[in-house]
Amino acid sequence: MADPTARDTAPGGAGPADRAYDIVVGLEVHCELRTDTKLFCGCRNAFGDEPNTNVCPVCLGLPGSLPVLNHQAVELAMRVGLALSCDVRPSIFHRKNYFYPDMPKDYQVSQYDQPINVDGHLELPDGSVVGIERAHMEEDTGKNTHVGGSGRIHGADHSLIDYNRAGVPLVEIVSRPDIRSSAQAVDYVRELRAILVATGASDGKMEEGSLRVDANVSVRAAGREHLGTRCEIKNLNSLRSLGRAIEHEAARQWDLLENGERIVQETRHWNEDQGRTIPGRSKEEAYDYRYFPEPDLVPLAPDDAWRDKVQASLPMLPAARRARLSAAAGVDRALAATVVELDLDTLVLAAVSAKADGRRAVNRAVNEVAADIDAARHLDPAAFTKLLLLEDNGKLTATQAKQVLAELLAGGGDPEEIAAARGFEALGDDAMAGSVDAAIAAHPAEWERFKAGDAKVTGFFVGQVMRASGGKADGKAVTALLRERAAAG
Secondary structure (H helix, E strand, O other), X not given: OOOHHHOOOOHHHOOOOOOOEEEEEEEEEEEEOOOOEOOOOOOEOOOOOOOOOOOOOOOOOXXXXXXXXXXXXXXXXXXXXXXXXXXXXXXXXXXXXXXXXXXXXXXXXXXXXXXXXXXXXXXXXXXXXEEEEEEEEEXXXXXXXXXXXXXXXXXXXXXXXXXXXOOOEEEEEEEOOOEOOHHHXXXXXXXXXXXXXXXXXXXXXHHHOOEEXXXXXXXXXXXXXXXXXXXXXXXXXXXXXXXXHHHHHHHHHHHHHHOOOOOOOEEEEEEOXXXXXXXXXXOOOHHHHOOEEOOOOOOEOOOHHHHHHHHHHOOOXXXXXXXXXXXXXXXXHHXXXXXXXXXXXXXXXXXXXXXXXXXHHHHHHHHHHHHHHHHHOOOOHHHHHHHHHHXXXXXXXXXXXXXXXXXXXHHOOOHHHHHXXXXXXXXXXXXXXXXXXXXXXXXHHHHHHHHOOOOHHHHHHHHHHHHHOOOOOOHHHHHHHHHHHHHOX
16 A cells, blocks of 8 residues: 555645545544642642652542542633533533553543533634534543553553553543544644633643544545544644644545455554554444443532633633734734734734734734744833834834844843944935935846846845945835836836
8 A cells, every 4th residue: 555645735734635535533632621639639730740649549549539529620621611612511420431551440530421511613713613512521541651662552561550640630622523634633623722721721732641632534435425434543642643643544544445445443543653553442332331420429510600700711712812913913814823823912912002013013923023932921012012113113124123123032121222222223215215226327237127027136126225225224115216216217
């Protein structure tokens, strides 16, 4: 079979441009909640502590221990649900029975047929909408480390188990199978992560395992409506891996169908080094887990007052921030999305509210400011605004403004004082016109090319004037004068 990762792909990483099949994807995103303690006990919820130090009889499942539900975890789960436009409902906890070394109780406390959040949706930056089936609460498992061999349990020399993570509160967000490309899947997880971070429910750190993705992938002939047999790719921990795994798995399944073979419903694992999925185990159905209500926990039924309080506490979410910025700065949705993702929209909005040019503010933010994002967190919005107004009013050229901004990012200060110390001032209109005329006179052959419509010569003349003025000329003003001279003959 040909390597599916080597195929030509459509723009945006959406997959082979000429493929005869559609991808259907549903995602299960496991989000560790940002609580102080675990879901049913008082053990510390923290990443990176010494193994097996944050444990107690409850999270180890020792006989006679009883769980007590974490109030903070419930509130964060409600924040997630409300941010995803879910209906927050009364729910109950179940025991999900399966046997694996990272499960100290040999069952997981989860929610089954009565989850806390149901029937929501998530709008992506491109305007497409992905349905949310449910966002239920459960406890996390421990962590296995398989030593030797491939790093998986088969072929390992031995395994180590850390139960620090066992009992950490999770919300599992299950999408409907509305996703139709690897690129859309990546956009969905990126947007979901931004919402989780904005609500304070999670830190969203995929590299630390606080956000993990399982991708259910199936294929069908292009244009068909029926759903194919799905395979679940487990524990994807980066956006790059998510996109690559979906593309590979879809191509693998289609090759099987084209060869007359049957797709087996199973879990699979992504091998990043080899760029392929490998078989795990046959996919269990709900009845295999022998769900039954958790006898030690009462039903969970948040009242209207609590739900309304949580709703009122939600911050402005990324979609609303993008819309606000787009309207205020006059930029398109894609550019606004970039600014919001960089968390620079507050900086830009402060400048726009002071009548600075919106597009220039956005461009400075996504280029110069974003180049040093750590320093950007300390950039004074008033200084940024003042600098933009100096450039807007023609007192600084674009080149000079960028240099002043670099100094502001490095150590702060006042833009006017920095500009004065550097001897910056924009070239006056008369001096600029004289420099343009001198450049035209000195280069008649290039001038004839410019008048004939050769746009490549524009940069040449702008460079000549910039050198003659010591960098004080405004490139856009120079270009306008050149066109004015050319129109006059």
